[in-house]
Amino acid sequence: MWHVLSVQGVWPYLIAIFLNAFIDLGHKVVIQNTLFKSVEGGAQIALTTLLNALILLPFIVLFMPAGFAASAFARVRVLRAFGWLALGISLAITAAYYAGLFWLALTLTLLLAIQSTFYSAAKYALIKGLFGKQRLAEANGLVQAITIAAILGATLVFTALFEQQIGASVATPGQVLAVVAPLGWLLVAGSLLQVVALYRLSPDQPVQPAGRRQYKRTLSASSMRQSLHRVARQPVLRLCIIGLATFWSVGQVLLATFPAYAKGALGVESTLVLQGILAASGLGIALGSALASHFSKNRLETGLIPIGALGMALGLMCLPFITSAWVQALNFVFLGTMGGLFIVVLNALIQFHAEERELGYVLAVSNAFQHLTMLGFLIVTALMVMAGLDSRYLLVLIAAVALLGGAYTLVKLPQSLVRFVLSFLLTRHYRVSVQGLEHLPSRGGVLLLGNHISWIDWAMVQIACPRPVRFVMLKSVFDRWYLRGFLKALGCIPIERGENAEKALEAVAAQLNAGEVVCLFPEGAISRTGQLGAFRRGYQRACEKANPDVVIVPFYLRGLWGSQFSRSSERLKTLRQAPLHRAVVVAFGEALPKNTPADVLKRRIFDQATRSWHHALEHLDTLSDAWIKSVKRRPKESALIDTARRSLSARQALGESLMLARRLAPLSPQAPLGLLLPLSIDGVLTTMAALTANKTPVHLDPEAADVFKAVLARAHITTIVTSRAYIARLERRGVDVTALLADRQVVYLEELVPGRGERIKTALAIRCLPAWVLIGLYSRARRPGATAAIVFTGDTPERLKGVKLSHRNLMANVKQLSDALNTEHGDAIMASLSPFNAYGLTATQLLPLIEGLPLVCHEEPNDSVGVARALARYRVSVLCTNASFLRRLTQSDDVHPLMLESLRVVVAGGEPVDGELRDAFERKFRKLILEGYGVTEAAPVATVNLPDALDVNYLQVQRGARMGSVGMPLPGTSIKIVDVDNFQERPTDAVGRILISGPQVMQGYLNDEASTAKALKEIDGDIWLVTDDDGYLDADGFLTLVSSATSR
Template sequence: MNSAEVHTDDLGESAREEGSLTSLSFIGLVLTQFLGAFNDNLFRWLSVPIAEQVVGQSNAIAIGTVCLTVPFLIFSPMAGWLADRFSKRSVIIAFKVAEIGIMLMAVLSILYGNVTALFSVVFLLGSQSALFGPAKFGSIPEILPTRLLSKGNGIMQLTSILAIGLGTVAGFALYDWARPTLGAGNIQDLSAVSFILIGLAVAGTVSSLVIRTAAAGNSNARLQINPITAMVPPLRAVFSDPRLLKTALGISFFMFLGSLSQQNINPYGELILGLSKSDVGILLGILIAGVGCGSVLAGYWSEGKVELGIVPIGAVGIVVSSFFLVAAGWMYTPDYPPKEQFAYWGSCLGLFLLGSSAGLYDVPLEAYLQFRSDRKNRGMVLAGNYLISYVCIVLSAGVFLLLREVLDVSPLNIFLLGGLITIPVAWYVVFVVPDLTFRFFMWLLTHTVYKLRIFGRENIPEKGPGLIVPNHVSFVDGILMMISSSRMIRFVIYADFTEKPFLRRLGQVMRVIPIDASRGPKELVRSIRIAKDAIKDGELVCIFAEGQLTRTGQMQPFQRGMFKIIQGSDAPIIPVNLHGLWGSIFSWRGGKLFWKWPKKWRYPVDIHFGKPLYDVKDPAVVRQQVEELGAEANLMDMKRQPIPAKRFIRHCKANKGRTKVSDSTKQTLEGGKLLAGSLAFRRVLRREVFSPEDKTVGVLLPPSVGGCLANMALALDKRISVNLNYTLSEDVLNYCVDRAGIRHVLTSRKFLEKKPYTLKNAEFVFLEDLKEKVSAVDKAAGAFGAYVMPTSALEASLGLNSVDPNETLTIVFTSGSTGEPKGVVLSHSNVGANIEAVDHLLNLNDNDALLGVLPFFHSFGYTACMWLPLCYNVRGVYHFNPLDAKIVGRLCQENRATILMATPTFLQMYLRRCDKEQLESLDLIVVGAEKLPEQLAREFEAKFGVLPTEGYGTTELSPVAAVNIPDHRSTDIVQRGTKLGTVGRPLPGVTAKVVDPDTGEDRGIGAEGLLLIKGPNVMQGYLDEPERTAEVLKDGWYCTGDFASIDSEGFVSITGRQSRFSKIGGEMVPHIRIEQELTRICHDCNDEEGEILLAVTAVPDDRKGEKLVVLHRPLHITPEEAIKQLSSTGLPKIWLPSRESFVEVESIPVLGTGKLDLRGIKELALERFCQAELQA
């Protein structure tokens, strides 16, 4: 057996770290950042008007800028050393404490009006910011996981911007309020000023105390005393990695351009737009607000990953918005007030767009710098980045002075120049790195069409190689995979897709790896070699291991070629499940690509990345992991899907004039009338029968139009229906009624005449009586709801929007074949997920008609024969008795039925008693409940021209878990959907595995074991039996009690049932296997009865523990001959029954559902075998 070992070592530190955007640690960091930046800018702009009185406005701003910026040049190396050498939290706290002292000096400098002291304080504030900046921003990746880095940086950027803007406004406001007289030695309300400055510093210190402690990144880091030489290590840290260098230069350009724009706003507003000082402040606030919005938008668009594809959008936006701003300024005329002109409002818009574009440009670069840098020298890298950035800020001040004072360049033309110098940057990111640009444009396009959710992205290795293996559902799978990762992915794709000129160029840009086995072994080897080289180079490679798009909706077998790509490397395989794409216009649903209407705009799609797999040798193991991810995806998607009652309403409204249900009594209802009748019936029941205590209601009706109406009325009224088994004894039926807490049972007098029952603790409600009580108002209300009322309004009026999909929809009692019936609780989502999956696989269309002969008390009848036609494009045709072969055949012929859901017992009967013409319209037959004998399937195909296929399920699985899909139900490109002898593959969104019955360990592919099922179809539990529920439900897996094996293609073969094994001489002997062989041997082609021929059970035996018993109807060969032929099949000798084990009976006990009555068989065997022994 091959098994997949899951490692987490290479997931990266961030995947293992706890932290969220709402964690106390991150909130403390954000608050510390806000208070510090606010206080810095408050004092800076408070000191400018004070200093203006001595040195003039321009010099005051210039000197202030230098004092604030130079410390970043001098102390950035030391700041990086501090962030690496010590805990970043300790560094932050130390400098926040220092800020308190600096603010005390600030108060004293204001008090005495000392300009030199004022600028010294600005210098100290700059020094404090510079020294703890790397520790502050370097803490982000230590607090947040990788998926939140972009959002975290966006929040930090927004916080900084808000603090800068508010601090600037507050500084001027505080000056206007305090109005200091320079050199007078006092200030009005100095105590309030002192309280604000020092209080903010103290508050920032307190907030820093809640930041989480993390170990020092590099406790052995050495400090360079010389500021000049100390600049070398951080610059070397940046220059050593070309990607880090490009990123740092990109950030520095943002700093240069932002500083230039900020300095230019004042003269632009005053000289170009004729604005006052206060109005110029508004323009500055708009620019800052734009940067904040762009930063948040960048974090939102990044969706939990570092998305460099946003950078080209920001760069182009800077160019366009700069030109727009210039155009708005050109439109100004002094003849009208500024605020009445487009020039002003256009400038406001231009500045907002400029700021937004700058935020889009900068945030991904900041996040990538943190993501790309190694934890051990992350502080050095950030320090080097700051060093380069602040050189650019100082440079921008020099450029601004040169342009304004020396060259006398208009402020309008300075914005124009800013746009022009951004063009080369935009060109570089768009054309030199087009893969990033293309990826982000694909992001925008796919998010326009799809509503995308991504889970498990942390399972993608942050660094190093990895082979990504998803299922293949649609033509956009590759695009969705591409935009879901912050790392670039190289795709192995079919070579023909790269032949057209545009696609060839696109393939070169995205560095795809074309492959085509039909072009010969050399080309195949070459493609594999390219993929292997990519893995060796530490890249991510994606291959769709199915080799083709699914045409059936089920996953196809995975090919072994994937292992050649990672051969000789330690690269993991990352399984991925793409959920929700089947049925979209890019899938093969319905046999067509593209040429179908989208079901929804912004189609919901989920992508689930699984944990990395190592040491895998079997592709079926990888397929199993992808299938399990699909089950998890479906479970998570349950609440997003409409409940069956809503599906019923929407489908009936869309098919008002189309026949939906009919039965053998000639009753027929179109969709509109069916909905109207259900609504009217609901009104009558609420008025005449039910009280609020009637949560659970019994239904004792055969499959019919009336049975559908009763069940739909209950579903629309949010009541729990219990379709009672009318083949049970009166005592057992009353047991079910009492167990479910039923007070009323809906039935009809005609039905009770044929099946008389007496209820002990409940009362019958007859449909005939209710029909007389339907008033004209009821009919009108039903018709209004069905034909006039909007769907959303109808659903809201019925209270269906408040229904939790996990609430109970129905209780189905098991057949009781092995004991007393168990109440299986099925939710709305259980039934809804099951019928949706069946519809996906069967490709139901308007021409389909389903012959419903299974009773509604049978889970297969309830889900597949009732809810499926009522919610999807197939008519329901019902008959109350599946044993009436002639009537069933006539009904099929008259209604041109195409689909039949039945059991092997019923098929045997139809094979013998129906004419060929009666069933010739059938296109699909799915059987369950019992094993389908291959011989029966072949005989049925020979007579009626349609091969029955087998499915598998239990009441606890809603009920369908797996099914064979006939090839003609898919498309013109045949993919194997059926394998005789198996029960098919699991439904989409359902997964199966086999385990050791004793240890619970996975048995692997091809091995026999106990079958477990997981998916949205798994029941909520047994009614009021938590202990029994816990026995069969563990971690979402349902233990079926059946033994099975799963082959490499995913087909499930049932080999026996846990309850149908005997332990003889210490060995487990399967009854079903012996039954199959004996049925084949003893089969009589001339048998017209069509009943079950024999059944195998066991009775106690003193010598070997148990003894096999074969109950059989009259055979055409002797038991001795049967045993002789059985021994030649190769079965173990201990599996062979003895001559005395054969006991002839008149008929084999069968339940009303067509399944063997195992308890009845056991009792009959004990009775007959004991009699036989006494007679002997």
């Protein structure tokens, strides 16, 4: 809801529609109360019916001019013009009140209704442009709630003031109006404020140009018939308009007959009590509208339609049997709530399915039909009253009408009810949000194609899509006796592998040609790696049989990998368990031609993956917050181990880090904090302590003195944290540490040792306090978008660039890597890369800590024998390293193949892996090197090869790796190959410059706006990182490098 309220111009718009409804209802309440006080029995019902008829007639007679105005002119200008008209009418009404001219005041109701006719069409036509297609239901719910609030406010305010002004001596309607005449100034004040609010709205652009000839053509009889035919031939629009007409007609009859029923059956004499009961329905509509807006967040929840229709029928059936005014008021609240659920979604569906150029006409036709139906119901009501039919029987009659309407809705929209049931069941554990709803055509044949990640993908797509969806599924699943009836009712299309598939594809084409939405998962099976598998070409054969106007809409499902319904590892399912709701994103892409080949389709789905991850990670934790939460979930598990035989549990590691963070907090308040530490437990803890203290760490490499000094100068580092033991070791290796640290404040870890009391207090806090309290007490890093670390690239001072990586960048890459590696129980990761390298920082430090995996450290990352011993001793299963280190392992005679036996995954990045090394490593260790690709600016991993996965049921292999390539993009990452001269996308297998997009792409370069502008390029609304590397994508989406920049 808050996203809707933050839309530019929303507040003036809401204030204006509130005031317009307040004015309209205020005058109606005055007239209706006047009749209640001065007229009795059948005459009261007849005059009340006349009052309602005067309000309804303009909507029927003037629907075409109103539609023309809402389409041919800027809608804001139309609202302003008729806002001024409302001010003039309000002044005339006030004069009629003072003169006691009842019939004139009643006639001016007609002018006020004419004003509302044009105002209403423009008001609703503006919603789509103001709020966007994706938030139609939320916006309509808000508008409906505001309108009802105005109706309630007008009812209560004008009735209370009416009762205060009225005396016992008045007898005629004119005398009553003369007594309550000061109420007219309230109408004038509201009209004036409405005009002021409308001038705070920025004018929009007219959909169609206005002209005298077009105006005449619009008002012609043939044009009216065409407009009516255009609406009538669209089933969704037709059903929505009929539903709205039924609701408001029943409401009109209820408003016309209930006062007499309340007076006779309930003994109600006070207008305040009567209007209070009627106002209860308005309160219910506001509540129902708010509920509909909540249930339809980022989507259209059509399942509310049958629920609302049946609920209204139930409430109306109970109404004649209730004798208590208080219980009747509660029943009216229930009726209104069900009605709110009903009408909000119907209004949103009309706006969704109507094209922008015809929206004004469609809304005008809808208004006209609704008001014509209401007028018809009122005429029938008047005739029945004249025939002497008791008001109690009239209420029973409208209950029967509502019951028939609810049954009709249920028959016509069975999928909507199923959709609501699915939504109700699934959204208790899954919070579904929708992106790109504006890309989904509101009519015509649409083939939805996207990734298949879990057993409930179909349910998520149906919840996200406002149109009924027919799913293509395996016949073996469709034919199961306990599913067949349900799936058949949903219109699912069974398909078989082999020769019989053609019949199913013909059925798909037939449904598409009939204008239906069909969903098909081109992978043909649920993913076993979390990545997109190879696409089958069946959808292309179905498209060949389809009409030319059929389109493909790509989509991507994010958030279900790691759920209980996916085929991820049990460990990942444990890691991805959400405390309340799992966030799921359904992202729809722009419509594609039906002849789109599989390779292009796959790239567009990757693009949607990037957008869905951006959306899902908006509220991601900072690195320190995520680590605290991870520790609280697994406090006793092993977290840090080093080859010096020191180990810490997660709880112990967090305690050491939090105490150190308190000491680092005062250091270097403005500039980044330099870290000169080995690849050890102390180094890892200091990194996390700096992040917790809201410092921006810069890991320093002491091997090249000129680069070291250039980094200090470029980052304005004044304070360096190190240890005396590490300094001594560097000096023994011949490094001139004194020169490196000159003119800098040096802080030694040995001087930051906490006392016993602090250790006990911190340990108790970690053991006893919940994660959110620990975060509030210790973590100073509050903004995920803030810079978390600066990593320098370049091997000379001239080529040096500081890459700013935010908490969100690093957290995104951690989550992407964890999803791709499909971490398992018993996994442990080797810290084999120094943290001044982005690959080492993310993959071999942050990943294991935040995902709760043991991290094994060895202070000398180039010591192949020492690392091999650690791999064997601690049964390490994941090794992320580079080709140089793998070559040393392969060439060392002291490294026995059994030392690497525990390795499940060996990932190489940072430099190319040649075929000779790959073959030699596989011969010696019987392990496959899975090559990946990344750049520091992408935090750093962008693509990776994965182990192949076997579907044991169908004995099909999902390819995760392709030798010679650097793999497929990580989840949430997209790769584009372009011509570097014009940035036009290159075709499959064509070499070009590699561009990377994803939530892990850097913030920019430190103090280098020119290089940042060159590296980050916006294409079609997405930010792409322009690398210095060339390569190509094959038909299955694997990236192959052709040339790689040496600076990477």
